[in-house]
Amino acid sequence: MTDAISLLPLPDDIPFSVGSMHFVNPLTAMGLVQRIKDNKSVAAIQTGAASQCGRMIIKLCQMEGIPLINVVRRDEQVKLLKEEYGAEHVLNSSTDTFFDEIKELAKKLRATTCIECVGGPITAKLMDIMPPNSQLAIYGCLSEKEYDGFDPLLLIGRNITLRSFILGEYLQSQGIWIIKTMRKAATLMNDKTLQSTIHETFTLSQIQDQIGKYYKTMTAGKMILCPHDDDPALQSGAEFEPFDIKDCQTE
Protein backbone atom coordinates (compact mmCIF):
# COMPACT_ATOMS: atom_id res chain seq x y z
CA MET A 1 0.00 0.00 0.00
CA THR A 2 1.21 3.50 -0.79
CA ASP A 3 -0.39 6.88 -1.29
CA ALA A 4 -1.28 8.24 -4.71
CA ILE A 5 1.25 11.09 -4.49
CA SER A 6 4.07 8.53 -4.39
CA LEU A 7 3.05 6.97 -7.71
CA LEU A 8 4.25 7.85 -11.19
CA PRO A 9 2.24 6.68 -14.21
CA LEU A 10 4.29 4.45 -16.53
CA PRO A 11 3.74 5.44 -20.16
CA ASP A 12 2.75 2.60 -22.54
CA ASP A 13 6.02 2.84 -24.50
CA ILE A 14 8.23 2.31 -21.43
CA PRO A 15 8.83 -1.38 -20.62
CA PHE A 16 8.66 -2.63 -17.02
CA SER A 17 12.45 -3.23 -16.97
CA VAL A 18 13.04 0.47 -17.58
CA GLY A 19 10.10 1.43 -15.36
CA SER A 20 11.71 -0.43 -12.45
CA MET A 21 14.37 2.32 -12.40
CA HIS A 22 11.94 5.17 -12.90
CA PHE A 23 12.15 6.64 -9.43
CA VAL A 24 15.17 6.48 -7.11
CA ASN A 25 18.14 7.47 -9.28
CA PRO A 26 16.35 10.12 -11.38
CA LEU A 27 14.93 11.88 -8.32
CA THR A 28 18.26 11.55 -6.49
CA ALA A 29 20.05 13.17 -9.42
CA MET A 30 17.49 15.99 -9.43
CA GLY A 31 17.83 16.45 -5.66
CA LEU A 32 21.62 16.59 -5.85
CA VAL A 33 21.58 19.19 -8.61
CA GLN A 34 19.10 21.15 -6.50
CA ARG A 35 21.65 20.94 -3.64
CA ILE A 36 24.28 22.53 -5.92
CA LYS A 37 21.83 25.33 -6.70
CA ASP A 38 20.76 25.75 -3.04
CA ASN A 39 24.46 26.17 -2.16
CA LYS A 40 24.68 28.89 -4.85
CA SER A 41 27.67 27.08 -6.35
CA VAL A 42 28.55 28.22 -9.86
CA ALA A 43 30.28 24.88 -10.52
CA ALA A 44 30.47 21.47 -8.83
CA ILE A 45 32.43 18.25 -8.47
CA GLN A 46 30.94 14.77 -8.53
CA THR A 47 32.56 11.42 -7.79
CA GLY A 48 31.37 8.04 -9.13
CA ALA A 49 30.50 10.02 -12.25
CA ALA A 50 30.18 6.98 -14.55
CA SER A 51 27.36 5.53 -12.41
CA GLN A 52 23.84 5.74 -13.79
CA CYS A 53 23.03 8.45 -11.24
CA GLY A 54 26.24 10.29 -12.16
CA ARG A 55 25.34 10.28 -15.85
CA MET A 56 21.93 11.78 -15.02
CA ILE A 57 23.68 14.48 -12.99
CA ILE A 58 25.88 15.24 -16.02
CA LYS A 59 22.79 15.70 -18.21
CA LEU A 60 20.96 17.83 -15.64
CA CYS A 61 24.02 20.07 -15.10
CA GLN A 62 24.34 20.48 -18.86
CA MET A 63 20.68 21.56 -18.99
CA GLU A 64 21.21 24.01 -16.10
CA GLY A 65 24.53 25.33 -17.48
CA ILE A 66 26.46 24.25 -14.35
CA PRO A 67 30.11 23.33 -15.09
CA LEU A 68 30.82 19.93 -13.54
CA ILE A 69 34.11 18.23 -12.68
CA ASN A 70 33.49 14.50 -13.06
CA VAL A 71 35.63 12.05 -11.12
CA VAL A 72 35.94 8.41 -12.23
CA ARG A 73 38.48 5.69 -11.48
CA ARG A 74 39.30 4.23 -14.90
CA ASP A 75 40.41 5.61 -18.30
CA GLU A 76 37.53 3.80 -20.08
CA GLN A 77 35.13 5.83 -17.95
CA VAL A 78 36.88 9.07 -18.93
CA LYS A 79 36.37 8.12 -22.60
CA LEU A 80 32.73 7.10 -22.05
CA LEU A 81 31.73 10.33 -20.32
CA LYS A 82 33.57 12.56 -22.77
CA GLU A 83 32.52 10.82 -25.97
CA GLU A 84 28.99 9.63 -25.16
CA TYR A 85 27.83 12.20 -22.61
CA GLY A 86 29.70 15.28 -23.83
CA ALA A 87 31.28 15.83 -20.40
CA GLU A 88 33.97 18.52 -20.59
CA HIS A 89 35.88 17.88 -17.36
CA VAL A 90 36.55 14.23 -16.47
CA LEU A 91 39.43 13.24 -14.17
CA ASN A 92 40.69 9.79 -13.29
CA SER A 93 41.25 9.53 -9.52
CA SER A 94 43.72 6.65 -10.05
CA THR A 95 46.40 8.90 -11.57
CA ASP A 96 49.28 10.38 -9.54
CA THR A 97 48.41 13.91 -10.62
CA PHE A 98 44.70 13.68 -9.74
CA PHE A 99 44.63 15.79 -6.55
CA ASP A 100 46.82 18.54 -8.06
CA GLU A 101 44.66 18.65 -11.19
CA ILE A 102 41.33 18.72 -9.37
CA LYS A 103 42.54 21.34 -6.91
CA GLU A 104 43.52 23.67 -9.72
CA LEU A 105 40.32 23.06 -11.71
CA ALA A 106 38.03 23.43 -8.67
CA LYS A 107 39.68 26.76 -7.87
CA LYS A 108 39.44 27.95 -11.48
CA LEU A 109 35.76 27.00 -11.89
CA ARG A 110 34.87 27.90 -8.27
CA ALA A 111 33.39 24.43 -7.68
CA THR A 112 32.11 24.82 -4.12
CA THR A 113 29.81 21.79 -3.93
CA CYS A 114 31.07 18.22 -4.22
CA ILE A 115 28.50 15.45 -4.53
CA GLU A 116 30.32 12.38 -3.30
CA CYS A 117 29.35 8.69 -3.37
CA VAL A 118 32.68 6.82 -3.07
CA GLY A 119 33.67 7.27 0.59
CA GLY A 120 36.91 6.06 2.16
CA PRO A 121 40.05 8.24 2.04
CA ILE A 122 39.01 10.22 -1.08
CA THR A 123 36.30 12.07 0.86
CA ALA A 124 38.67 13.85 3.25
CA LYS A 125 41.19 14.50 0.47
CA LEU A 126 38.51 16.20 -1.61
CA MET A 127 37.55 18.37 1.35
CA ASP A 128 41.22 19.36 1.61
CA ILE A 129 41.42 20.56 -2.00
CA MET A 130 38.02 22.28 -2.33
CA PRO A 131 37.88 26.10 -2.35
CA PRO A 132 37.00 27.89 0.93
CA ASN A 133 33.30 27.85 1.98
CA SER A 134 32.62 24.60 0.08
CA GLN A 135 30.19 21.82 0.98
CA LEU A 136 30.77 18.14 0.42
CA ALA A 137 27.44 16.27 0.17
CA ILE A 138 27.78 12.56 0.85
CA TYR A 139 25.11 10.40 -0.74
CA GLY A 140 26.76 6.97 -1.09
CA CYS A 141 29.72 4.83 -0.05
CA LEU A 142 30.61 2.67 -3.05
CA SER A 143 34.06 1.83 -1.62
CA GLU A 144 32.38 0.49 1.54
CA LYS A 145 35.34 2.02 3.41
CA GLU A 146 35.22 4.29 6.43
CA TYR A 147 35.98 7.97 6.06
CA ASP A 148 39.40 8.86 7.39
CA GLY A 149 42.14 11.45 7.23
CA PHE A 150 40.05 14.53 8.06
CA ASP A 151 42.18 17.48 9.14
CA PRO A 152 39.90 19.49 11.48
CA LEU A 153 42.12 22.58 11.37
CA LEU A 154 42.02 22.69 7.57
CA LEU A 155 38.23 22.29 7.58
CA ILE A 156 37.68 24.93 10.27
CA GLY A 157 40.15 27.36 8.73
CA ARG A 158 38.49 27.21 5.31
CA ASN A 159 34.87 26.74 6.50
CA ILE A 160 34.31 23.43 4.71
CA THR A 161 31.09 21.60 5.61
CA LEU A 162 30.10 17.98 5.31
CA ARG A 163 26.43 17.22 4.82
CA SER A 164 24.53 14.09 3.81
CA PHE A 165 21.88 13.66 1.14
CA ILE A 166 19.13 11.05 1.29
CA LEU A 167 16.29 10.93 -1.21
CA GLY A 168 13.48 10.44 1.33
CA GLU A 169 14.47 13.56 3.26
CA TYR A 170 14.80 15.56 0.02
CA LEU A 171 11.31 14.55 -1.09
CA GLN A 172 9.82 15.37 2.32
CA SER A 173 11.54 18.75 2.34
CA GLN A 174 9.73 19.64 -0.88
CA GLY A 175 6.34 19.96 0.86
CA ILE A 176 3.65 20.91 -1.63
CA TRP A 177 6.31 21.54 -4.32
CA ILE A 178 6.78 17.79 -4.56
CA ILE A 179 3.98 17.73 -7.15
CA LYS A 180 6.00 20.03 -9.42
CA THR A 181 9.18 17.97 -8.83
CA MET A 182 7.41 14.70 -9.64
CA ARG A 183 5.93 16.17 -12.83
CA LYS A 184 9.35 17.42 -13.94
CA ALA A 185 10.90 14.04 -13.09
CA ALA A 186 8.22 12.19 -15.09
CA THR A 187 8.84 14.40 -18.14
CA LEU A 188 12.61 13.93 -17.98
CA MET A 189 12.28 10.19 -17.45
CA ASN A 190 9.77 9.73 -20.23
CA ASP A 191 11.83 11.70 -22.76
CA LYS A 192 14.80 9.45 -21.81
CA THR A 193 16.92 12.28 -20.32
CA LEU A 194 16.93 10.42 -17.00
CA GLN A 195 16.89 6.82 -18.20
CA SER A 196 19.42 4.23 -17.07
CA THR A 197 21.36 1.87 -19.31
CA ILE A 198 20.38 -1.77 -18.87
CA HIS A 199 23.25 -4.23 -19.20
CA GLU A 200 21.31 -7.48 -18.84
CA THR A 201 18.12 -8.98 -17.53
CA PHE A 202 18.18 -12.29 -15.68
CA THR A 203 15.92 -14.71 -13.83
CA LEU A 204 15.88 -15.60 -10.15
CA SER A 205 17.70 -18.89 -10.75
CA GLN A 206 20.68 -16.95 -12.23
CA ILE A 207 20.99 -14.52 -9.34
CA GLN A 208 24.21 -15.82 -7.78
CA ASP A 209 26.24 -15.56 -11.00
CA GLN A 210 24.66 -12.26 -11.98
CA ILE A 211 25.40 -10.45 -8.71
CA GLY A 212 29.09 -11.34 -9.11
CA LYS A 213 28.96 -10.10 -12.71
CA TYR A 214 27.31 -6.82 -11.66
CA TYR A 215 30.07 -6.07 -9.16
CA LYS A 216 32.68 -6.61 -11.89
CA THR A 217 30.93 -4.54 -14.56
CA MET A 218 28.93 -1.85 -12.74
CA THR A 219 29.61 0.84 -15.34
CA ALA A 220 28.16 -1.38 -18.09
CA GLY A 221 24.66 -0.76 -16.72
CA LYS A 222 21.97 -2.14 -14.49
CA MET A 223 21.17 -5.84 -14.17
CA ILE A 224 17.42 -6.38 -14.00
CA LEU A 225 15.93 -9.33 -12.13
CA CYS A 226 12.88 -10.58 -14.07
CA PRO A 227 11.45 -13.71 -12.45
CA HIS A 228 9.16 -15.65 -14.81
CA ASP A 229 6.37 -18.01 -13.78
CA ASP A 230 8.39 -20.95 -15.11
CA ASP A 231 11.62 -19.90 -13.35
CA PRO A 232 12.89 -23.00 -11.48
CA ALA A 233 13.82 -20.73 -8.58
CA LEU A 234 10.15 -20.02 -8.03
CA GLN A 235 9.24 -23.73 -7.84
CA SER A 236 8.81 -25.14 -4.36
CA GLY A 237 11.82 -27.07 -3.12
CA ALA A 238 14.39 -25.06 -5.12
CA GLU A 239 17.66 -24.86 -3.19
CA PHE A 240 20.61 -22.51 -3.44
CA GLU A 241 24.12 -22.59 -2.08
CA PRO A 242 24.49 -19.78 0.48
CA PHE A 243 26.96 -17.14 -0.67
CA ASP A 244 28.71 -14.15 0.80
CA ILE A 245 28.30 -10.94 -1.19
CA LYS A 246 31.89 -9.95 -0.31
CA ASP A 247 33.12 -12.84 -2.52
CA CYS A 248 31.62 -11.00 -5.50
CA GLN A 249 33.45 -7.73 -5.02
CA THR A 250 36.48 -6.76 -7.04
CA GLU A 251 38.22 -4.81 -4.26
Ligand SMILES: NC(=O)c1ccc[n+]([C@@H]2O[C@H](COP(=O)([O-])OP(=O)(O)OC[C@H]3O[C@@H](n4cnc5c(N)ncnc54)[C@H](OP(=O)(O)O)[C@@H]3O)[C@@H](O)[C@H]2O)c1
Ligand atom coordinates in the same frame (compact mmCIF):
# COMPACT_ATOMS: atom_id res chain seq x y z
N1 LIG B 1 21.47 8.89 -0.88
C1 LIG B 1 20.51 8.51 -1.71
O1 LIG B 1 19.33 8.83 -1.51
C2 LIG B 1 20.85 7.69 -2.92
C3 LIG B 1 19.87 7.37 -3.88
C4 LIG B 1 20.25 6.67 -5.01
C5 LIG B 1 21.57 6.26 -5.20
N2 LIG B 1 22.48 6.56 -4.22
C6 LIG B 1 23.89 6.16 -4.38
O2 LIG B 1 24.34 6.63 -5.63
C7 LIG B 1 25.50 5.89 -6.00
C8 LIG B 1 25.41 5.52 -7.48
O3 LIG B 1 24.33 4.61 -7.67
P1 LIG B 1 24.05 4.02 -9.13
O4 LIG B 1 22.87 3.12 -9.02
O5 LIG B 1 23.96 5.14 -10.08
O6 LIG B 1 25.38 3.19 -9.38
P2 LIG B 1 25.76 2.19 -10.59
O7 LIG B 1 25.07 2.62 -11.82
O8 LIG B 1 25.60 0.80 -10.11
O9 LIG B 1 27.31 2.49 -10.83
C9 LIG B 1 28.28 2.35 -9.85
C10 LIG B 1 29.52 3.13 -10.34
O10 LIG B 1 30.40 3.33 -9.27
C11 LIG B 1 31.70 2.93 -9.65
N3 LIG B 1 32.37 2.41 -8.45
C12 LIG B 1 32.10 1.28 -7.76
N4 LIG B 1 32.93 1.16 -6.71
C13 LIG B 1 33.75 2.23 -6.74
C14 LIG B 1 34.83 2.67 -5.93
N5 LIG B 1 35.24 1.95 -4.88
N6 LIG B 1 35.47 3.81 -6.27
C15 LIG B 1 35.09 4.53 -7.35
N7 LIG B 1 34.06 4.17 -8.16
C16 LIG B 1 33.40 3.04 -7.85
C17 LIG B 1 31.50 1.87 -10.71
O11 LIG B 1 32.64 1.83 -11.52
P3 LIG B 1 33.38 0.46 -11.91
O12 LIG B 1 32.73 -0.02 -13.18
O13 LIG B 1 34.80 0.90 -12.06
O14 LIG B 1 33.18 -0.50 -10.77
C18 LIG B 1 30.28 2.42 -11.45
O15 LIG B 1 30.67 3.36 -12.42
C19 LIG B 1 25.54 4.69 -5.04
O16 LIG B 1 26.50 4.93 -4.04
C20 LIG B 1 24.15 4.68 -4.44
O17 LIG B 1 24.14 4.11 -3.15
C21 LIG B 1 22.15 7.26 -3.10
